[in-house]
Amino acid sequence: MQKYVSRFIPAILIVTFTPRVFAQADASATGISRAFNPAISVNALFQASSTDRQTDLWKELGIPPGFHYQEVSVEMTSNVDVYLSSKIVLSASEAEGVGVEEAYVTTLSMPIPISIRAGLMLNTFGRHNLYHLHHMAFAETPMVLQQVFGPDLCEVGIEASYLLPFNWYSDLTVGIVNGSNEYLFNSEKKNDFAYLAHLDNLWDVSDETTIRCGGSYLFGNRGLQFGDGEFLNVGDRSDISSIVIGADFHLKWKPLSGGRYTSFVLQGEYVNAQVKMNDECLGPLHGFFAQAMYQFGLKWWVQGRYGWYSKDADLVGFFPEPIELRVYDSEDVIGKRISASIAYIPTEFSAFKIQYNYTDISGIEENQLVLQMNVTIGSHPAHKY
Amino acid sequence: MQSLFKKSFFFLLLAVSAVSINASKLNVVTTLPSLASLTRNLGGDKVEVFSITRGVQDAHYIEAKPSYMLKLNKADLLIYSGLELEIGWLPLLIQGARNSDVIPGGRGHLNASSALQQDKLLEKVHGGVDRSMGDVHPAGNPHFLLNPHNTVDVCYLIADKLIELDPGNAGYYESRLENYVANLETKIAELDSVASILKGKEVVCYHRHWSYLCDWLGIDIAGYIETKPGIPPTPRHKMETIKMMKRKEIKFVIISSWKDPQKAQEVANAVGADLIVLPGEADAVPGTEDYFNWMEYMVNQLTKTAQKYYAVNTK
Numbered sequence: 125m126q127k128y129v130s131r132f133i134p135a136i137l138i139v140t141f142t143p144r145v146f147a148q149a150d151a152s153a154t155g156i157s158r159a160f161n162p163a164i165s166v167n168a169l170f171q172a173s174s175t176d177r178q179t180d181l182w183k184e185l186g187i188p189p190g191f192h193y194q195e196v197s198v199e200m201t202s203n204v205d206v207y208l209s210s211k212i213v214l215s216a217s218e219a220e221g222v223g224v225e226e227a228y229v230t231t232l233s234m235p236i237p238i239s240i241r242a243g244l245m246l247n248t249f250g251r252h253n254l255y256h257l258h259h260m261a262f263a264e265t266p267m268v269l270q271q272v273f274g275p276d277l278c279e280v281g282i283e284a285s286y287l288l289p290f291n292w293y294s295d296l297t298v299g300i301v302n303g304s305n306e307y308l309f310n311s312e313k314k315n316d317f318a319y320l321a322h323l324d325n326l327w328d329v330s331d332e333t334t335i336r337c338g339g340s341y342l343f344g345n346r347g348l349q350f351g352d353g354e355f356l357n358v359g360d361r362s363d364i365s366s367i368v369i370g371a372d373f374h375l376k377w378k379p380l381s382g383g384r385y386t387s388f389v390l391q392g393e394y395v396n397a398q399v400k401m402n403d404e405c406l407g408p409l410h411g412f413f414a415q416a417m418y419q420f421g422l423k424w425w426v427q428g429r430y431g432w433y434s435k436d437a438d439l440v441g442f443f444p445e446p447i448e449l450r451v452y453d454s455e456d457v458i459g460k461r462i463s464a465s466i467a468y469i470p471t472e473f474s475a476f477k478i479q480y481n482y483t484d485i486s487g488i489e490e491n492q493l494v495l496q497m498n499v500t501i502g503s504h505p506a507h508k509y
Numbered sequence: 510m511q512s513l514f515k516k517s518f519f520f521l522l523l524a525v526s527a528v529s530i531n532a533s534k535l536n537v538v539t540t541l542p543s544l545a546s547l548t549r550n551l552g553g554d555k556v557e558v559f560s561i562t563r564g565v566q567d568a569h570y571i572e573a574k575p576s577y578m579l580k581l582n583k584a585d586l587l588i589y590s591g592l593e594l595e596i597g598w599l600p601l602l603i604q605g606a607r608n609s610d611v612i613p614g615g616r617g618h619l620n621a622s623s624a625l626q627q628d629k630l631l632e633k634v635h636g637g638v639d640r641s642m643g644d645v646h647p648a649g650n651p652h653f654l655l656n657p658h659n660t661v662d663v664c665y666l667i668a669d670k671l672i673e674l675d676p677g678n679a680g681y682y683e684s685r686l687e688n689y690v691a692n693l694e695t696k697i698a699e700l701d702s703v704a705s706i707l708k709g710k711e712v713v714c715y716h717r718h719w720s721y722l723c724d725w726l727g728i729d730i731a732g733y734i735e736t737k738p739g740i741p742p743t744p745r746h747k748m749e750t751i752k753m754m755k756r757k758e759i760k761f762v763i764i765s766s767w768k769d770p771q772k773a774q775e776v777a778n779a780v781g782a783d784l785i786v787l788p789g790e791a792d793a794v795p796g797t798e799d800y801f802n803w804m805e806y807m808v809n810q811l812t813k814t815a816q817k818y819y820a821v822n823t824k
Contacts, residue, residue, distance in 0.1 A: 206614070209604075233609030237582055287582055287607055293575040326575045331563070334574060378572060381565040385769060422741065422769070471739075472597075473640055501640075506597045509573050 162202030162210075165502035167258040169194040172495040177488075187264055187481075187494055192218050194496070195257050197225060201505050207232055211505075213256070220275065225256075242282040248297040248322045249340045250372040250393045252413075253277050259507050261389075261417050261427055263479050263496045267461050268411030268433040271443065272368060272397045274307045277342075279318065293326040303344040307443055308366040308397070311347040318344025333377045334509075340370035346399065367405075368397045376509075389417040399442050406438040411459075425467040432460045459485040473500045535675055538580050538611075540589040540599060541568055543654045543791040544621060544663075546800040548588060550689050551668050555678050561602075564792030567767040568594055569644070569739075573601035581606035584617065585674055588667060591622030592630070594651035617674065622651065624666035625659055631720045643737030652789075656721035657697050657804055664690055696801055700808045706815045711757055713750060713782075715764040715773045718789055722807065731759055734773050742772055754780045760818045763811075765789030783814045 175189045187194075197215035204210045209232055213225040228243025246254050252269060253276055265275065281301025288294040303309035303318035324338040346366045371394045378387040392414035398407040411433025419425050435443070435457040465479035474497075481492040535556045539545040545560035552558070561577050562568045568590070581587060581602055589595050603612055610617035622630070630649030638647045653659045668686040672679045708727035712719075715734045723730050732753055736746045753759075754776070761783045764773040770786060777784040787810060788794045791803040 230604070233612050233615070234607065235609070237607040239604075239607050285607075287579070293579045295575070324575075328574070328576045334576070336575075376572075380563050381767065382769070384567060384570050384767075471640075506573065506601055508601060509575055 160202070162200040162212075163503035163505065165199050165500055165504035166196065167199070167256070167498070167500050167504070168196045169258055170497045171263065173492060175490055175492040177490045187492065188218075189492075194218070194263075197256065197258070199504065203232065204229060225278065237287045239285045240282065241285075244278065244280045245283070247277045247279055247281070247299060247301060247320060248283055248285075248324075249273075249277050249320060249342055249368070250322075250338065250370045250395070251336075251374060251391070252372075252393055254508070258498050258500065261415060261425075261467075262429055262463055262465060263477060263494045266393070266413035266415075266429070267431045267459055268395050268413060269393070271409060271411065271433050271435065271459075272307065272395050273305060274444070277305055277308075279304060281317070283320075292328075293324075295324040297322040297324070301344075308342070308368065309344045309346050311345045316345040318342060332379050332383075333375070336372075336374040336376075338370075338372040340368075340372070342366075342368040342370075364399060364401045366397060366399055368395065370395045385419070385422050387419045389415075391415050391417075399439060406442070407436045409433065409435040409439050409443060415463075423469050425469065427463075427465045427467060429463040430460070431463075432458075434458045455486070457486050459483070473504075474498065535585045535671065536583055537586045537588065538577075538584040539587075540595050541654070541790060542793075542798070543800055543803065544588050544590065544667075546791050546798065546803075547660065547664060548667055548671075550800070551664060551682060551685050552671055553681065553685055555675060555681060556671070560792075562790070564788060564790040564794070564797065565767060566790075567765070568790065569597065571595070571598045573598040573605070575605060577602050578605035578607075581611055582608050584608060584611055586617040586619060586670060587611040588619045588621055588670075590651050590654075591620035592648045592651035592653075593646050619666065619670050621663050621666065622649075622653065624662040625653060626662075629653070629659060629662075631724060632717065643735075644739030650717060650720050652718055653721050654800075655719065655807075656725040657693060657700075658725065659721065660800065661690055661693060664693070693801070696804065700804060703812055704808050706812055706819055710815060710819065711759050713754055713759055713762045713776070715762065715768055718765050719763050719787070722787075726808070726811070728811075731757055734762070734764075734776055747772065747776055751776055751779045754782060761785050761811075761814050763787055766793045783817070785810055785814055787811075 170192075171187060171194045172191045173187045173189045195215055195217040197213055200212045202210060208229045210229045212227045214223070215225040216222040224244060226243075226245050228241050228245040231240045234240070246256075248254065252260075252266060253273065269276075279301035281299055283297055283299035285295055285297040288296055297320075299320045301318050301320065303311055303316050305318070309316070309318055320340065320342045322338060322340045324336065326334055326336040328334055344366055346364050373392045375390040376387070392412060394410070394412040396408050396410035398405050400406075411431065413429060413431035415427065415429035417425055417427045437456050440457065461481055461483045463479055463481045465477050467475055467477045469475040477494075477496040477498075479494040479496065481490070481494065483490045483492065534554075535552065537548050537552065537556050537558045539548060539558060539560045541562055542560045542564045545558045548556060548558050559580055561580070562571055584606075587603070589599055609615055612618060630653065632646070632650040634645055634647045638645055654663065664686060668682050671682045675682070704726045709729065711729045711731040712723065713732050713734060714730055717733060717738050720730065722728075732750055734742050734747065734750055736742050742750070759780065759782060762773050762777045763785050764770055764787070766786050766788050770784060774784050787807050788797050788803060791800055792798045794806065797803040797806050
């Protein structure tokens with residue numbers, strides 16, 4: 125009898141108090157609180173492209189022809205607790221399938237002016253690498269970054285940023301990441317990490333103009349195998365590492381009065397990657413891009429970009445190559461691309477671009493026209509300066 | 510070696526003293542020049558105030574410049590409007606500042622809109638909200654400082670926070686608060702009297718910026734030139750607005766100083782109305798750096814135009 129009473133009383137208590145508990149939690153129809161749901165947004169990028177070449181050459185270097193969706197990504201941001209905030213980006217694209225693009229936490233407050241990010245994230249190398257696809261001014265990543273990093277440098281690891289005690293904004297970031305980028309690292313040794321550092325400086329030239337200069341460094345051991353399963357032909361030598369340095373520049377002018385209607389941005393980066401093999405440096409694979417964006421109305425932008433890279437013949441075989449280019453095994457590969465575009469941006473949540481690309485890689489030329497539509501729904505956090 | 514140690518110690522002491530002298534003032538960062546003006550008046554020489562936006566800038570569309578992060582990094586107190594006015598840039602600045610005092614929940618984080626009772630907030634969106642409605646602020650119109658009665662509440666909030674952060678000077682802040690609020694109430698009564706000519710008059714505004722000002726002065730807003738908040742007018746909407754203005758014999762159109770006046774001017778010209786460009790924030794035009802002067806300037810601009818059309822009727 126006592127056994128039944130001991131079961132019955134808790135059951136009565138649950139039945140009596142449970143509805144009240146739900147009612148206190150939230151007044152939603154399901155009785156489940158939604159008050160702490162993260163801010164959720166979806167970005168969708170669609171493209172239509174036409175080219176005068178019908179080969180696979182541009183698969184890894186540009187935009188494939190035809191109609192396609194470039195990327196659909198779901199972004200969720202929220203504070204985890206009083207110590208951490210979190211951002212998770214899931215994306216699906218025709219080129220890379222479905223996956224987790226970013227998933228990391230950032231510290232909310234520390235006793236010293238340090239911010240720590242940990243998880244899977246676009247790593248702080250230069251500025252452009254931190255942009256998601258929908259944030260880019262042009263329809264694709266600059267060639268030199270594609271050549272050095274592949275789609276992007278996005279690694280699991282930890283980064284710490286420290287605001288240096290200067291009169292101007294000077295932010296030093298150091299990080300240790302997994303070293304899994306298949307273009308640069310992909311080392312077989314499980315305890316091989318990659319190490320990065322970035323120094324970001326910004327000066328207010330006036331109330332309307334800022335100049336930003338940064339330098340980046342990335343180092344890590346690399347494996348003998350590419351992501352597609354091919355092995356390097358380097359005999360029994362295996363002491364190989366990748367060293368990448370970068371410099372970035374950003375100038376922005378936005379008048380105090382009428383800044384919604386006109387502004388100007390000049391931005392560029394230089395990247396130099398070398399492979400060190402038994403104390404011998406091979407390479408470089410290096411290049412730059414420079415882009416200018418001018419806003420000439422509330423909704424209108426005109427933009428231009430020039431990109432160039434050169435890959436030393438020593439490095440052919442170390443970085444994935446489009447099939448057609450492998451005929452140049454004994455020569456340096458030199459690529460350049462000129463892009464011009466007009467963007468119509470009705471609101472922060474939609475953008476339409478028309479872009480022309482002229483590409484020349486070691487004498488193989490392409491003319492391409494791209495239309496891009498970019499829409500954002502939901503609560504999307506603001507982009508960084 | 511010992512001498513070198515002594516010199517180093519001396520310079521360290523000097524540096525610490527210099528920091529202490531600066532630290533004796535509260536370092537306050539505000540998002541708006543009007544909030545900066547109020548804080549300067551309430552804090553006197555005990556505060557050092559920096560406003561992120563300038564009067565000529567539209568606070569909805571500020572760039573999150575890292576140099577502002579540096580300002581926030583050194584701030585004891587951040588005062589912002591709230592109601593999502595700064596949602597497009599302030600969270601980035603707070604995150605980049607790496608200052609635990611100014612993060613939400615920190616002791617130096619102050620949302621000015623929290624001073625107001627819910628019934629004082631205008632244009633709260635009830636029911637569903639989505640972006641097809643334009644740039645709406647679901648929790649209410651954030652330009653509440655355009656009604657000085659609301660500003661009185663905000664003054665109490667700011668003074669309370671200054672006292673909390675700097676209790677040693679509580680008497681100083683209390684005394685300044687008392688004086689400032691008394692002056693503000695006198696100014697309100699004075700402006701109420703000047704603006705009596707505006708009561709019950711109808712206007713058309715370009716954007717939903719002037720709701721609190723019109724509510725205070727008893728002006729009726731008959732319509733907006735923007736199709737939806739933040740969305741420039743379509744030709745059809747412009748024509749409908751012109752027809753409505755003609756029918757109602759509306760004599761003036763109000764626009765913020767940071768908006769492109771072209772479309773509002775076209776509407777005003779079509780009706781033969783006056784376009785009144787008002788400073789959307791303190792310090793938007795010379796002589797309006799102080800909150801009092803800003804209010805006074807706007808009331809004078811409006812009454813000057815109203816007298817052109819309505820002076821005979823009020824005699």
